[in-house]
Amino acid sequence: MKLTILGCYSATPRAKAHPTAQFLEIRNHHFLIDCGEGTQTQLRRYHVKFSRLRHIFISHLHGDHVFGLIGLISSFGLLHREKELHVHGPKGIKKLITTQLKLTKSWTPFPLYFHELDQKTPELVFENDKLTVESIPLDHRIYANGYLFREKEGPRKLLIDQAEKYKIDVSFYNAIKQGKDVVLDDGTRIPNHKLTGPPPPPKSYAFCSDTAYQPEMADQLSGVDCLYHESTFQQDRADLCEVTKHSTAEQAAKIARRAGVGKLILGHYSSRYKTLDGFKTEAKAVFEQVELAEDGKIFKW
C-alpha cells in the first residue's frame, strides 16, 4: 500500500498547511480520502496520476474535508474525463455537489455516482475481488465516518523452482496460483501444496478523522497494518477536545496500542502548534511506532 499525504492540517488552509486529503494506492486501485480546498492543486504538485481515480471517500461535510471536491469534479469535466467516478460520503453530499454543478452550469461528461452513508454502525461501503472498504463510525460534531481498507487474501504464491523441477509449462501457472493441482503428461498428479506457498498476508489501512477519543473503536481496528488517527491537539489542550470533539496525540496512541496496529500516523494538527515534534513525543510515550503526517509525505507498507 502507498499513501500520499496531500494535506494534514485542520481548519483554514494556509500556503504551507493544506486541509485533509490523502491518495491511497492498493494493488492498482487509486482512492482519494477527503478533499479539502486546494486538493486538485496538491494532486498536481505531487505528480499524483489522479486520472486513475475511480472512488472518493469523504469522512464528513466540514469544509476542510470537502470544499475541494466540487473543483476536482469540475476539472475532471474540463479535462474530458469519460470514466465513471464514485463519491462515498455522508448523506447530503449529493445535494452539496449537484447544487453547485447546476448553478455553475458545469457539465460532467462522465458518469458520477453518489453513495450516501447514514448508518451509525460499521458497514461495507465498497467491495470487489481484490479488497473491501468498511465505514468506521466516528464521534464528531457532525455525522462522520472513517474508512477501513482491507486487501482480500491474494492467490497462493507460486514456487517457481518447484514448477521448473516438474517441467510444468508456464500456461499452468495461473491455475496453480488459484490452488489447482497439475497432471503431468505421464499421468502423475502434482498436488498444489508442493507447487505453492501461502499467499502474502493481506494488508490494511484505517483512516480516522475527525473524532473524539473512542476507545471502543479499537475493536474494529484490531491488527490493522497502518492507522491514521487525527491528533488535533496535545494533552495541554485536552479541554478543547471535549468541546470540539477532536483527539490528542496521546489518545490516538492509546487507540493504536489497544488495537495493536502496526504503525500509527498522526495528523489534522491545529495551527496553534508551531512545530509538530510535541505530537510525536506525546504519542511515543504510549505507543512506539509513530509517524507524523506532513504535506507531500509518502508512506509505504
Place this chain on the structure above:
Amino acid sequence: MKLTILGCYSATPRAKAHPTAQFLEIRNHHFLIDCGEGTQTQLRRYHVKFSRLRHIFISHLHGDHVFGLIGLISSFGLLHREKELHVHGPKGIKKLITTQLKLTKSWTPFPLYFHELDQKTPELVFENDKLTVESIPLDHRIYANGYLFREKEGPRKLLIDQAEKYKIDVSFYNAIKQGKDVVLDDGTRIPNHKLTGPPPPPKSYAFCSDTAYQPEMADQLSGVDCLYHESTFQQDRADLCEVTKHSTAEQAAKIARRAGVGKLILGHYSSRYKTLDGFKTEAKAVFEQVELAEDGKIFKW
C-alpha cells in the same frame, strides 16, 4: 488605487497558476473581485489584510471565479469575524453559498448579505460618499458582469500657504475643503477660491472577465484609468474565442484603444500558452500601455 492580482489564469488551478481573484484598495475601502479555488490561501500568501474586506464582487458562476468563496466565508466564521460581509454576484449565488453553509453546518457569526444581479444593462451596484461601483454586462456562456469602480470627486485641495498667509486657524480647514469662505476676526471675507485648488481627478478601475469581444463596451469604459480585460487566447486561436466566448489579447487592446483608457492589464490566460510574452506583443501592436497580470503582482495608479 492599489490592485493585487491573486490569480489570473483560466480554468483548472495549478501549483503556480491560480484562478481569477483580485484585491482592490481604494481610499481605505477593500474589495475582492472574483474568488477562484484557493483565493483564501493566496490572500495569506501575499499578506493581504483581508479582515478589512466588506464587499466581494463575483463576475459569474463558473468555478474558476467562485469555487473559493465558500471556503473564504467559512474561514471568516472560524476566525470569529463579526463585521458584516456583502456578496454581489449573479442570481443564484445566494443559493450556491447558503446550500453549502447549511449542509456543512458552518456558522457565520457575522451578518452575510447577498446582492444578486440579473440585469443586462449597466446598473449601480454599490455607492457611498467616496465611490460608486457599476456592473458592466459581459457576453459569456453564462450570465456575467464586470465591475467599474469610480472614485467620487473628493474635497477641494487646501492651499496651506494661503491659509497661513491669512492666519486662518486649522479648525476652519475642513470647512474650507468643503468649499466654504472664511470670515476673519476683522470682518474680511476670504473667498474659497483664494484658499483652495481643484480636487485631484477621481480615479477609476474596470474589471472585465470573462467575455467575448464586445466593441460597444468601450462606451461605458470611456476614459477609465485602468482596465483589466481578459485575454484568454492570442489571435492564433481566435477560433476558440467564438466557441468559448472569450477574447484575444488583440481584441482586449482594441477595447482599450477605443475607450481611451490609461492602462490595460491583460489576464485570464489559457494554459496552452507556456509563456506570456506573446499576449503583450500582440496587444502592444494595437495599444501602447499594456501590462501583464501575474499572480502576486501589484498595480498602483
